[in-house]
Amino acid sequence: MTVDELRLEAELHEVRDRIRLFELDRREFLRLCGGGLLVCAAGAGALVAQESGRNFGGHQLPQEVSAWIHIDADGKVTVYTGKVEIGQNIRTSLAQSVAEELRTPFASITMVMGDTDLVPWDMGTFGSRSTPTMGPQLRTMAMTAREMLIETAAERWKVDPASLKAENGRVTNPATRASMGYGEITKGEKLTRAVAGDPPLTPASEWKIAGTAVPKVDGREFVTGKHAYPSDIVRPGMVFGKVLRPAGYNATLVSVDASAAEKIPGVQVVRDGDFVGVVADDVWTAEQALLKIDAKWQVPPQISNAELFAALKKGAGDDGASEIEAALAGADVKLARTYTVAYIAHAPLEPRAAVAEWADGKLTVWTGTQRPFGVKDDLAKAFRLGASQVRVIMPDMGSGYGGKHTGECAVEAARLAKAAGKPVKLVWTREEEFTWAYFRPAGVMEIRSGVQRDGTLVAWEHHNYNSGPSGVGTPYMVANPVTRYHEWRDAPLAQGSYRGLAATANHFARETHMDELAHEVAMDPLEFRLKNLDDARLQAVFTAAAERFGWGKMKSTAERGFGIAGGTEKGGYTAACVEVEIDAEKKVHIRRVVQAWESGAVVNPDGLRNQILGAMVQAIGGALFESIQFANGKVTNPRFAAYRVPRFADTPEIEVVLIDRKDLASAGAGETGIVAVAPAVGNAIFAATGSRLRQMPMGVGTVVSG
Amino acid sequence: MADLKLRVNGVEMQVQAAEDEPLLWVLRNKLGLTGTKYGCGEGQCGACTVLLDGRATRSCLTPAAAAAGAKITTVEGLEQHGMLTPVQQAFLEEGAFQCGYCTSGMVLAATALLAEQAHPSDAQIVEAMNGNVCRCGTYPRILAAIRRATHTPVKKGADYDRG
Numbered sequence: 078m079t080v081d082e083l084r085l086e087a088e089l090h091e092v093r094d095r096i097r098l099f100e101l102d103r104r105e106f107l108r109l110c111g112g113g114l115l116v117c118a119a120g121a122g123a124l125v126a127q128e129s130g131r132n133f134g135g136h137q138l139p140q141e142v143s144a145w146i147h148i149d150a151d152g153k154v155t156v157y158t159g160k161v162e163i164g165q166n167i168r169t170s171l172a173q174s175v176a177e178e179l180r181t182p183f184a185s186i187t188m189v190m191g192d193t194d195l196v197p198w199d200m201g202t203f204g205s206r207s208t209p210t211m212g213p214q215l216r217t218m219a220m221t222a223r224e225m226l227i228e229t230a231a232e233r234w235k236v237d238p239a240s241l242k243a244e245n246g247r248v249t250n251p252a253t254r255a256s257m258g259y260g261e262i263t264k265g266e267k268l269t270r271a272v273a274g275d276p277p278l279t280p281a282s283e284w285k286i287a288g289t290a291v292p293k294v295d296g297r298e299f300v301t302g303k304h305a306y307p308s309d310i311v312r313p314g315m316v317f318g319k320v321l322r323p324a325g326y327n328a329t330l331v332s333v334d335a336s337a338a339e340k341i342p343g344v345q346v347v348r349d350g351d352f353v354g355v356v357a358d359d360v361w362t363a364e365q366a367l368l369k370i371d372a373k374w375q376v377p378p379q380i381s382n383a384e385l386f387a388a389l390k391k392g393a394g395d396d397g398a399s400e401i402e403a404a405l406a407g408a409d410v411k412l413a414r415t416y417t418v419a420y421i422a423h424a425p426l427e428p429r430a431a432v433a434e435w436a437d438g439k440l441t442v443w444t445g446t447q448r449p450f451g452v453k454d455d456l457a458k459a460f461r462l463g464a465s466q467v468r469v470i471m472p473d474m475g476s477g478y479g480g481k482h483t484g485e486c487a488v489e490a491a492r493l494a495k496a497a498g499k500p501v502k503l504v505w506t507r508e509e510e511f512t513w514a515y516f517r518p519a520g521v522m523e524i525r526s527g528v529q530r531d532g533t534l535v536a537w538e539h540h541n542y543n544s545g546p547s548g549v550g551t552p553y554m555v556a557n558p559v560t561r562y563h564e565w566r567d568a569p570l571a572q573g574s575y576r577g578l579a580a581t582a583n584h585f586a587r588e589t590h591m592d593e594l595a596h597e598v599a600m601d602p603l604e605f606r607l608k609n610l611d612d613a614r615l616q617a618v619f620t621a622a623a624e625r626f627g628w629g630k631m632k633s634t635a636e637r638g639f640g641i642a643g644g645t646e647k648g649g650y651t652a653a654c655v656e657v658e659i660d661a662e663k664k665v666h667i668r669r670v671v672q673a674w675e676s677g678a679v680v681n682p683d684g685l686r687n688q689i690l691g692a693m694v695q696a697i698g699g700a701l702f703e704s705i706q707f708a709n710g711k712v713t714n715p716r717f718a719a720y721r722v723p724r725f726a727d728t729p730e731i732e733v734v735l736i737d738r739k740d741l742a743s744a745g746a747g748e749t750g751i752v753a754v755a756p757a758v759g760n761a762i763f764a765a766t767g768s769r770l771r772q773m774p775m776g777v778g779t780v781v782s783g
Numbered sequence: 784m785a786d787l788k789l790r791v792n793g794v795e796m797q798v799q800a801a802e803d804e805p806l807l808w809v810l811r812n813k814l815g816l817t818g819t820k821y822g823c824g825e826g827q828c829g830a831c832t833v834l835l836d837g838r839a840t841r842s843c844l845t846p847a848a849a850a851a852g853a854k855i856t857t858v859e860g861l862e863q864h865g866m867l868t869p870v871q872q873a874f875l876e877e878g879a880f881q882c883g884y885c886t887s888g889m890v891l892a893a894t895a896l897l898a899e900q901a902h903p904s905d906a907q908i909v910e911a912m913n914g915n916v917c918r919c920g921t922y923p924r925i926l927a928a929i930r931r932a933t934h935t936p937v938k939k940g941a942d943y944d945r946g
Contacts, residue, residue, distance in 0.1 A: 163882060164880075164881035164882025164883070164884075164919050165881070166881065292875070292878060293878060293880075296875050296878070296880075297867070297875060299880055299883030299886050300858075300867065300871040300872075300874045300875050300880075300883075300886055300890060301818070301858065301859070301861070301862050301867070301871065302816075302817070302818020302819070302857065302858030302859050302886075302887045303818065303859075304883060305817065306817075306820075306884060308817075308820075308821065309811075309817035311815070311817075317812070359804075359808065359812055359813065360808050360812055361800075361801050361803075361804040361805070361808050362801070365801075424918055425882075425884075425918060426820070426822050426828065426830055426882070426884040426885050426916060426917070426918045426919075427820070427822075427882070427884045428821075428822075473882075474882065474884075475820070475882050475883075475884030476881065476882035476884065476918060476919055478918075504821060506824060507822065507823040507824060507825070507828075683878055684878075687878060687881055687921065687924070688881075690920065690921065690923060690924070691881055691919045691920035691921055692920070693920065694920025694921075694922060694923075695918070695919075695920045716823065716825060716827065717822075717823045717825065717827035717828055717916065718825060718827050722916055722918060723920060723922075724913050724914075724916060724922075725908075725909045725912050725913045725915075725922050725925075725926070726909050726910075726913050728920075728922040728923060731923050
């Protein structure tokens with residue numbers, strides 16, 4: 078992710094780019110400072126102030142802190158980070174990195190994540206940033222802690238620290254065989270240090286805990302139903318809320334009559350401007366009360382699906398002119414094609430949920446979000462509270478895929494709780510989640526290109542209207558490519574991050590177009606790509622996927638087609654080979670997908686395979702059938718019965734080929750695994766049928782002509 | 784509101800519920816059994832799956848009153864004396880989840896399937912499980928977990944060949 082893209086993603090969700098002063102309630106921190114060993118990851122400025130090291134000078138925390146690690150007298154290690162666990166397994170893989178550098182058993186690590194009173198400020202968990210940014214910070218702190226433990230043991234034993242070893246949660250002196258557990262070393266001590274910079278960390282080739290398939294932390298809690306998700310939180314005296322939704326987007330409330338609802342025993346109606354909600358002792362009563370509210374809304378006329386792509390191009394400012402005329406003029410073959418992607422929904426299986434509680438002038442909200450501090454800001458703003466008066470706690474939630482950056486459910490729950498004078502739980506319905514969250518942006522991609530008969534790419538121009546800049550640049554060799562994102566701030570539906578951002582749309586367009594060019598010059602699609610690639614990592618994933626798949630060994634027929642596609646984004650490299658079957662009714666079935674993946678050194682091969690596998694399955698939905706339908710400010714398919722998501726029967730035989738580059742830094746892997754499947758499916762369909770599909774989804778039911 | 788007697792996980796429970804109140808809300812909000820999840824409220828995703836007399840049932844569409852008299856099993860009722868069932872154990876061993884929100888429903892749907900059919904074919908598993916959505920897309924691992932629970936040899940070479 079480039080700085081520009083990070084800025085854009087941040088802006089989309091009003092994440093101010095800032096380094097925040099550490100302004101939380103310091104009680105927990107001071108309690109930790111009371112004993113044991115504490116290491117902070119700090120900005121360089123903070124480090125200068127206390128270079129010498131063992132103290133924060135009267136327990137003053139450096140002002141720019143991103144995480145910290147504490148070791149107590151029992152040798153228990155607690156890591157505090159603002160990153161959150163949403164199914165991507167980062168709780169496990171970050172703990173592995175800490176255990177590795179600290180030379181302590183994995184089981185001794187506890188991760189405290191996403192609780193704004195306990196962890197330092199963090200922008201949020203998105204952009205595949207946790208592994209490449211938080212990972213090294215935690216490793217740096219753990220390595221520093223290890224050095225401090227060795228130094229402290231050396232002082233006690235009056236020996237040279239260099240003669241000591243740290244392993245398995247103990248410091249040992251190989252000469253005397255003396256040994257002390259980390260807890261014994263930290264007992265009664267106040268060891269504190271802030272670290273920054275880039276110290277030499279353990280190379281991946283020497284990893285013993287990182288790099289291995291450690292099972293997911295608390296896995297047993299998930300198969301026994303014991304894990305408490307945000308929607309499972311219960312507070313003493315808690316009641317249940319529901320919110321009245323407008324009849325459409327941009328609607329204004331004309332009139333509301335809640336008298337029938339108010340007559341239901343135990344129901345309280347809450348009205349605040351256009352916000353109307355109810356609370357009741359149980360959710361069923363709250364639901365019945367909501368149905369009894371008679372509201373009239375005025376919904377202004379708005380565009381529908383049918384007009385979407387024309388509106389996007391117009392809105393995002395299409396000048397229509399090619400900027401690569403000269404390069405095109407010299408090309409043997411010229412091609413200009415337009416591709417589209419629909420609005421789609423994240424549809425996390427756990428909808429937005431929040432439990433809000435006001436006590437002693439302080440608001441605490443348990444909620445599912447990828448941005449606990451962003452939601453904290455939303456709450457502080459909505460209720461005019463100081464930062465210390467709001468706490469957001471993010472229990473590991475039922476996924477997000479980029480769809481839970483916002484805090485509207487938390488604000489609604491807090492508003493209801495304030496009116497009720499009791500803790501309130503609010504869980505959005507599936508329909509609310511489909512309608513009142515935000516969508517992956519729809520987009521139009523136009524590509525113009527030129528290629529020589531020998532397969533050399535000589536001209537390239539790729540415009541993305543509305544869907545985003547991520548992945549718009551081409552990895553293929555071509556002189557002076559023009560790649561541009563055309564932004565539209567007034568797009569018809571609320572839009573925001575979605576796993577992989579626009580890289581899915583842009584890869585669909587580019588990798589489909591590359592296939593079209595290969596066909597134009599009668600080259601094998603893999604050969605054509607490799608001829609125009611000089612990026613060794615991308616070449617390697619293409620080759621690995623092709624080898625495992627057996628690319629080129631079978632020829633496509635009318636019933637069976639093979640397609641390939643790949644790309645790179647956010648430090649991840651991927652290529653997929655797909656086999657589709659076209660049945661007698663011309664319906665498409667994806668039968669087999671082999672996808673190769675490389676993102677540097679693998680921290681947890683099992684977690685990584687699971688992420689790539691999941692991204693591939695999710696990709697099938699966007700490729701074949703997912704599409705938000707809307708008309709006049711209303712989503713017309715806001716239910717799983719009408720919005721099809723991939724199911725068991727849609728899942729092909731899947732194979733993930735991991736390339737573990739121990740010589741390269743680990744990149745994030747939650748997103749880019751989604752980009753290659755759709756174009757590879759489309760290319761396979763073309764190979765079988767000669768029918769070129771340039772839209773995502775390629776068709777509900779996916780009946781192809783030809 | 785009417786008084787209902789429900790037999791949940793082998794325990795007789797007394798609860799007040801409205802006539803049409805779904806079993807899901809009663810389990811989650813009145814009996815504190817939050818392992819059963821809300822996903823869609825229309826029987827399309829399977830997150831709310833419980834067993835009624837051993838049959839996989841959508842608790843979001845089943846009025847609690849209709850479940851009175853049946854043996855209700857939720858995910859909390861599977862573990863016995865700290866021992867996981869073969870299906871739970873297999874899900875754990877295959878790492879057959881990411882966020883885990885669908886897992887309760889998946890485990891119960893698979894439990895019902897295996898009670899009826901000890902060694903289902905892949906096609907039978909897909910048919911029986913197709914009403915359960917895993918938005919994280921871990922279907923291949925869930926299939927592998929169900930095969931593991933039946934001691935059916937797992938096909939090598941695919942994603943199951945895990946580091």
